[in-house]
Amino acid sequence: MENQTESVVWGIHSQDDSLFLDKSIIGIGWTKMGDLSKIGSTRENFKEKVQEVYPDIKKGAIPNWAGIMYRFVVEMKKGDYIVFPSKADRKINLGIIESDYMYDELAPLYPNIRKVKWLKHYPRRTFSQGALYEVGSLMTLFTIKNYANEYLGSLDKKFSPKMVENTEDETVGVTAEDIMNNTRDYMLKEISRQFKGYDLENFVASLLNAMGYRTTVSPHGGDSGIDIIAYKDELPPRIAVQVKSQDGDIKETTIQSLKGAMMPGDYGLFVSLSDYTKSAKKFLKANPIIRGINGIELVNLVLKYYEGLDEIYQRAIPLKKVYIPVAKGEDKV
Structure with a gap:
């Protein structure tokens, strides 16, 4: 694929694999926040709203929650790529974001959504341990930087999952040390x-x-x-x-x-x-x-x-x- 490093690649986690995959969407929660598009266009706007809606939240969590919402609503764009590790089938799902931010007030878990076109669904063993470690971030929504090209490369028509199965994973030592x-x-x-x-x-x-x-x-x-x-x-x-x-x-x-x-x-x-x-x-x-x-x-x-x-x-x-x-x-x- 051309200009891989210029493409924005996001990682996201979910408590509902089937919702994301069957309805071709991604989403985040915080139902009490309402329509996030009405909050404003700066991180400070989101921080202030989080503190208003959740007055008992720990102070350190405010920038984390606000940052996730801000990235999902403001920074994420149509045409960006998304990597979603599903838990039930232990697969890595890759897609492209097809819509702007949308709000579904009737959604019980993820009212803040974007439409996605899923492109590939690979077994986890397809990717290096370093790539799996990066997408295993503890955050709900995050950018993938170190191994973005590896994920984007798997979308190439010439890509074959077999090409990495019989080679020693050189990222294992680095990943283990990162964890430690x-x-x-x-x-x-x-x-x-x-x-x-x-x-x-x-x-x-x-x-x-x-x-x-x-x-x-x-x-x-x-x-x-x-x-x-x-x-x-x-x-x-x-x-x-x-x-x-x-x-x-x-x-x-x-x-x-x-x-x-x-x-x-x-x-x-x-x-x-x-x-x-x-x-x-x-x-x-x-x-x-x-x-x-x-x-x-x-x-x-x-x-x-x-x-x-x-x-x-x-x-x-x-x-x-x-x-x-x-x-x-x-x-x-």
Whole structure:
């Protein structure tokens, strides 16, 4: 196909596969909003209307909801392409938008609609894992950018689904890493948001317990410079742990305070949600009895020992164990 990169390709999700496919439409909900074409032509118009109609909505959801409606009504155009992954038959459905925005006040679920001409219906295995990952966005309506040409290429008359079945998918490794990175970002953000000060100390203690250590959290308000005492077993060495939830990178002087609080024979562990300055890293390298863990390393440990965390922390950071594909030759754990 010519000028593929100039074509706009949208992705959409639905709770009603048959409605979209049998009636050749796509749609979005928000029945309380009424006719979206009467709201205005700017994102701010939509934000204001969302806040008016849904006064109890969380503040962070306002731009998300308004953005979806704005894209569907204003940005989407006749002639744009649509990719719709149907759940019932596990297929990727590709079509072209044939109408402007329309409002159906009698529709129970999707009153905001556009007509679509469905062009192709492919099994999911037709496309690379990266393309499937992009169309698996958590959003209701979104633009497909990275793999737009792959989807548009499948509409070419010369395209054959068999051409990708016997080739190794080079996007698998990238996709798996994208999923893991998104998970790490989510976890670090939630840990930073929910656990500050003493709460983070208790969280780290729970993680150390899951790793097989016995821990004692220091009394609140103490100035010893040690937040947690940990032992691997009944015998020394003792591990003195300091925990910091600050946003800025940890300085060398802060780690020196931990070393000053340590007793002869102790090992030290410094846990930070951020990272360490260059001088702090140099200090840690010169003092191997103290281990520094930054935010990403902490998240990796949480992922590894998640099932051993106290239930209160599993509820605070809910994760579901799933299997994702990795490139051949890479670690599978």
